[in-house]
Amino acid sequence: MRDTNKSSSVEQQEAEIFIAEIVKKWLGCSLQQKVKVFLGDGVYIEPDLYSEDEKIICEIFAHVGALKDGQKHKISQDILKMLLLEKTTGVQYKKIIVVADDKVAKYLHGKSFIAESIRQFGIEVKIINLSDEVRISVTNAQIRQIMINSN
Numbered sequence: 001m002r003d004t005n006k007s008s009s010v011e012q013q014e015a016e017i018f019i020a021e022i023v024k025k026w027l028g029c030s031l032q033q034k035v036k037v038f039l040g041d042g043v044y045i046e047p048d049l050y051s052e053d054e055k056i057i058c059e060i061f062a063h064v065g066a067l068k069d070g071q072k073h074k075i076s077q078d079i080l081k082m083l084l085l086e087k088t089t090g091v092q093y094k095k096i097i098v099v100a101d102d103k104v105a106k107y108l109h110g111k112s113f114i115a116e117s118i119r120q121f122g123i124e125v126k127i128i129n130l131s132d133e134v135r136i137s138v139t140n141a142q143i144r145q146i147m148i149n150s151n
Helices: 010-027 069-089 102-108 113-120 132-149
Strands: 049-051 056-061 094-099 123-127
Touching (some): 056 069, 102 123
Parallel strands (some): 094 123
């Protein structure tokens, strides 16, 4: 049963699974989900999608609507994760951030330091359209989380 009584993110997690399946078909290769990629002495990252063979790292952001500071911070962390992988391995990866909303994509292509980082480091931004059912579920969860987190 879903934990919808707290500020649960289960709906976003389900949306990420939905998006991951679309991305796998789009890229046409085998991608691992939530695999630990070790970078050094006990240090690892867990990208949303990863292929060592194809040199792909992908982060999924299943947020609908305008971003708040915490969500921008999460995207910054995802960018750092990708860049740290390249730095520690000495290998260039295809770096992809997949979003589920035009407002998020617009921000990532805009005039912020995050958007400039995306451009400078060659990170691709891909928009995946959610089904109406998944979009409504994520939107309702975001509304519930705002109500709970504002108390």
